[in-house]
Amino acid sequence: MDSDLPAAPDLLRRHALLLDIDGTLLDIAPRPDAVRVPPGLPGLLNSLHAQLGGGLALVTGRPLEQAQALLGPLPTAAEHGAVLHIPPAPPRRLALPRVPxxxxxxxxxxxxxxxxxxxxxxxxxxxxxxxxxxxxxxxxxxxxxxxxxxxxxxxxxxxxxxxxxxxAGADKGRALRALMTVPGFAGRLPLFIGDDVTDLAAIDAARALGGIGLHMADSFGTPGRLRQWLMTLQENAPWLAS
The missing domain is CATH 3.90.1070 (Hypothetical Protein Ta0175; Chain: A, domain 2)
Known part of the structure; x- marks a missing residue:
C-alpha cells in the first residue's frame, strides 16, 4: 500500500475521494455487465460521501446509468467526464460529437x-x-x-x-478538474485512485492540483485491498462529528 498516504484523520479532513470503478473499486470481470458488487460497498461509499460532506465521487469510463446502477446515486463523472452528475441537479453532458x-x-x-x-x-x-x-x-x-x-x-x-x-477532449483529468470546483469538493485536495491507461490523466491532474494521484498497481494492488482501506477510513471518521 502507498506509504505516502496521509493518516486517516488528516486525509478525511483535507481531501476529496475520486475513485475509478472497474479494476479499482470492483474486480475486473469478463464482461462489463458481469461485474460483481460486494455486499455493503454501496453503503460504505454512501457513508464516506456523507462523512466527507459530499466530497466523494466516481470517475469512470462507464455510462452514467451503469455506474449509478452499480454503486448508487453518488456524484459521478461518467464516460471520462463527458457526463457530469452532482445529485440532486440533473446530469450535464458536454457538447461533444457522436461517432458516425x-x-x-x-x-x-x-x-x-x-x-x-x-x-x-x-x-x-x-x-x-x-x-x-x-x-x-x-x-x-x-x-x-x-x-x-x-x-x-x-x-x-x-x-x-x-x-x-x-x-477528443473528454478525459478523466478534465473530469477531475470539473469536480473539484463544485460544492463538497472545492477547497479540498483531490485524492484520485485508478488502475488503467485512461486513469493517467486524472492521476496527473490530481497531483497538479496539489493532491494525490495513485495507480492501483503501485498502491493497493487489488480492489479488495482498496475496499479494506475504505472501511478503515470509515472507522476513523467519527471524530469528524466532534
Missing part, C-alpha cells in the same frame, strides 16, 4: 470476424472489448485506426483488454 453510425457498422463486422469480442456503446463513443478473444488486440487496433485517420474529433485509446473510441 458507419463506424458502429464497421465495428459490428469486427465482432463477427473475432468471436469473443464485445461492443459497448456509450453516449459519445464505444468500446471494443477483447477479453474473450485475447489474441485479437492488434488486429482490432489495425482495423479501428483508419476510421479516425480523417476525423480528428475522436481518439483511440487502449484500455484493459479493450480499445475505446471517444470524443
Amino acid at each position: 453510425y458507419a463506424w458502429q457498422l464497421a465495428t459490428t463486422a469486427l465482432l463477427h470476424a473475432h468471436p469473443g469480442t464485445l461492443l459497448e456503446l456509450k453516449h459519445g463513443g464505444f468500446v471494443l472489448h477483447y477479453r474473450g478473444a485475447p489474441d485479437a488486440g492488434p488486429a482490432l487496433e489495425a482495423a479501428l485506426r483508419p476510421l479516425l485517420a480523417a476525423d480528428p474529433r475522436f481518439e483511440l485509446l487502449p484500455a484493459a483488454m479493450a480499445w475505446e473510441i471517444r470524443p
Whole structure:
C-alpha cells in the first residue's frame, strides 16, 4: 500500500475521494455487465460521501446509468467526464460529437470476424472489448485506426483488454478538474485512485492540483485491498462529528 498516504484523520479532513470503478473499486470481470458488487460497498461509499460532506465521487469510463446502477446515486463523472452528475441537479453532458453510425457498422463486422469480442456503446463513443478473444488486440487496433485517420474529433485509446473510441477532449483529468470546483469538493485536495491507461490523466491532474494521484498497481494492488482501506477510513471518521 502507498506509504505516502496521509493518516486517516488528516486525509478525511483535507481531501476529496475520486475513485475509478472497474479494476479499482470492483474486480475486473469478463464482461462489463458481469461485474460483481460486494455486499455493503454501496453503503460504505454512501457513508464516506456523507462523512466527507459530499466530497466523494466516481470517475469512470462507464455510462452514467451503469455506474449509478452499480454503486448508487453518488456524484459521478461518467464516460471520462463527458457526463457530469452532482445529485440532486440533473446530469450535464458536454457538447461533444457522436461517432458516425458507419463506424458502429464497421465495428459490428469486427465482432463477427473475432468471436469473443464485445461492443459497448456509450453516449459519445464505444468500446471494443477483447477479453474473450485475447489474441485479437492488434488486429482490432489495425482495423479501428483508419476510421479516425480523417476525423480528428475522436481518439483511440487502449484500455484493459479493450480499445475505446471517444470524443477528443473528454478525459478523466478534465473530469477531475470539473469536480473539484463544485460544492463538497472545492477547497479540498483531490485524492484520485485508478488502475488503467485512461486513469493517467486524472492521476496527473490530481497531483497538479496539489493532491494525490495513485495507480492501483503501485498502491493497493487489488480492489479488495482498496475496499479494506475504505472501511478503515470509515472507522476513523467519527471524530469528524466532534
